[in-house]
Amino acid sequence: MAYKFRIGESAGDGIRRMARQQIDKALDEIADGELDQHATVHQVRKRCKKVRALLRLARGDLDAAGKIYQRENVCFRDAARRLSNVRDAQAMLETCDKLKETVSSQSDLQHLRDLRDELEARMRNPSLREDDLDERLDAFAVTFREARIRVDAWPVGDGFGSLAPGLKKNYRQGRNAMRKAARKPGTAHFHDWRKRVKYHLYHIQVLAPSWKHVLKPWQDEIKRLGDDLGDEHDLAVFTQMLAQNPGDFCSRANHDALQELSRQRRTQLQIRTLSLGQRVFAEKPKPLTNRLRAYWAASLSGSA
Template sequence: MAYQFEADEDPDAGVRRIVRERIDDAMKQLDRTGDKQHKGIHEARKRCKEIRAVLRLTRRPLGAHYRGENEAFRDVARGLASSRDAQAVVEAWDALRDRFGECLATDGDGIRQGLVARRDALLAETGDIGASLESAREALSQARARIAEWPEIPGFPDLAAGAARCYRRGEARLRDAQRGPSIEVLHEWRKRVKDYWYHTCLLRGVWPGIMTAWQRELKALSDCLGDDHDLMVLRSALLAEPERYGGDDRLTVPLMHMGQRQEELRAEAFRLGRRLYSESAEAYQRRLAGWWDLWRDDCQQQY
């Protein structure tokens, strides 16, 4: 089933179903091999992030269980991060080449070859990827078994409060980013935007037309911040070892275009952010609670 609550299930059943389905899919993704392995690892890490967003919705009713579960899924994603992060730098270069075309054509293949060599070297340093994958599978299997031990989630008000808490944190990180958009501050804001996006996906059913539009704009904001982050990591990689990529002279034009692209991405991110965080967290919580009640009433009337 989709990553969203269904009208015919209560919040407790919905949370458990969604988390189990995300775990099952993560384990399936980890079974990919060959050229598809990088993609599978990326998708498995996304499933862990989706699960952590569900946990943040249910933080209050989960009580003492929350911290341990959140850390467990965080650790699974971190254990797979080196593979994904090394590949993301290559993908950031490819995206830059796609955008600026001939402006980066001169010696661009040499830079990409250097980035691929860097990726392969980093992966070699991490040791046996098979061991990392097996460790992730075991941790996911144990986490799935623990779901039955979670306390009952009494109703939607707890979930609405969890969503509002994450929204409030996103508001604060937006203000931080506007004051000083460092790599750390922007990364923290992006994590909160991802929560907001995931929660909108989970609650899409309460008003599909509105929530789908909201979901689309949040995805655009998350992508802007993600692309900006990848470019910052790419810049750091190039500047750390310029000789690997042909020396400082060869990097002058690419670095200039990276800066230009980051300015574009941040301008769009702040434009979207001001709109998506334009209401108070209290108003956001009331809106979700009201729409949920109306949705459930409509469902009951149909049956």
């Protein structure tokens, strides 16, 4: 079943249904023997983000009912964090591959090939593997099974009013994070903005059926922004890895060349994301929320 509201579905029913589906998909992926561990980690961490986006969307009702939002958000956040170092290792390989696509110098290409070979060798080295990954995935599955039982009791109302506060709050946070990143570019500010963009993407994705011809193209642009911010963040981690281990992966000359390549690409991505972000976050939070509320209401009356 798709990660989106069905036309005519109540807010509460949709939130709970989508949360259960994401949990079930994560459990299936952990049990799937055909997926390698790195692919499994990537997928189940994505499920956590999608569930947390639903929690943020329904935060108004969940906050009103007590500490349900806080409890569940911490649950899914911590579950994903326990697998973060595994995903970081794979992300560094992907960053090398993406950097190779942006350079033309043969010497720079060779530096990246050499670094990638070294990173891949380390991942395959039995002495450097995550020996407890199977146990961590098993623990993740236990956490998800317990969380699934609680989902049915999430007190989310029927109408758009149950979604509006969370939608508006995250969007406002995204606008503010973008402004901070523009005023003072840096890893922390761009990373915070990236998280808000990702949640906004999922919010628009689940609401898109209310007027898919308008919201689907917008969703695609938000995804493009999120992908670029993800690449920018991976480059920040990549740069930090090199800085903390200057002699572990390559010579000093290669190290300096790779740092400069990363710096240049990050600058390009920061300029590009801020330009696109001004369009994605052009609308103020209240008008945006009211517009999406109107789409939701129109879809119920058969006008979508």
